[in-house]
Amino acid sequence: MKSVIIATKNKGKAKEFERLFSKHDMEVKTLIDFPDVPDIEETGETFEENAIIKAEAIAKLSSSYVVADDSGLVIDALDGRPGVFSARYAGAEKNDEDNIDKVLSEMNGVTEKDRTARFYCALAMAGPDFETFTVNGACEGLILNERRGSEGFGYDPIFFVPSEGKTMAEMSPARKNELSHRAAAMKNLEPYIEKLLVK
Ligand SMILES: O=c1[nH]c(=O)c2ncn([C@@H]3O[C@H](COP(=O)(O)OP(=O)(O)OP(=O)(O)O)[C@@H](O)[C@H]3O)c2[nH]1
Ligand SMILES: [Mg+2]
DSSP states (O other): OEEEEEOOOOHHHHHHHHHHTTTSOEEEEEGGGOTTSOOOOOOOSSHHHHHHHHHHHHHHHHOSEEEEEEEEEEEGGGTTOBGGGGGGTTOTTOOHHHHHHHHHHHTTTOOGGGOEEEEEEEEEEEETTEEEEEEEEEEEEEEOSSOOOSSSSTTGGGEEETTTTEETTTSOHHHHHHHSHHHHHHHHHHHHHHHHTOO
16 A cells, blocks of 8 residues: 655544545555654745655655645735744743733734635655645635634634635534645645555
8 A cells, every 4th residue: 555644643634634635545654653753843945845854855855755834824914924934933932822812812803804814734745756746725715803612723713714704613523624725735746646655
C-alpha cells in the first residue's frame, strides 16, 4: 500500500486529513505518529513558502511522500492579519482561545460589512521522484463578535460562513470537510495524488 506523511503536529488538521484521504487506499501518518521529530521553524513570508519548508524538511528525513499544510485566517480589516502568524498570534505557545480573544479585541467596533475574512490553505507535496509543488484553497466568511459552536479547532467558532448560516464550529466535521479551505486545496491536490501515488 502506498503511504503518505502529513507533515503536521496539529491534531485538528490531522483529523481533517484522515477523512480527506479516506477515499484513497493509502496509509496516512502525521507527525503525531513521530513525536521525536523536532518542530520545523516556519520562516517563510507566505503560506506557500512555509508549506514547502515543512514538506521538504520531512521528505529529507523520511524519503517518503509528504504533504504539508500551511494555513491561516486572513482578515481584511486587520490588513490580512493574523495570516501566516495565525497559530502563534497571541504568543509562542499556540493557544486557540487566546488567539480568538486577540482577534475579537482587535475587531472591536468594526461594523458587519467590514468583517470579511477568508481561511487560506497552501498544501505542498514533496517526494523522492518529483519537484516539490504547491496547490491552494480558500473559504470566504465573516468574523463574528463572539464564539459560536464547539466543533473544529483554531478560529472556527468565530468564522461564519454566510451560505451555511453557521460558523465552522457549528458545522459537522463532514460538512466542514466539504467546504473548507483545506477541502478546496485537497480538491486541487487530487489529480496529483492520482498520478503520483495511486499509479
Ligand atoms: O479555525 C480554524 N480552522 C481551520 O480549519 C484552520 N486552519 C488553520 N487555522 C489557523 O491557522 C493556524 C495554522 O498554522 P500552521 O499552518 O502553521 O499550523 P500549526 O502550527 O497549527 O500546525 P503545523 O501543521 O505547522 O504542525 C492554525 O493553528 C489555526 O490557528 C485554522 N483555524
Ligand atoms: Mg505551524
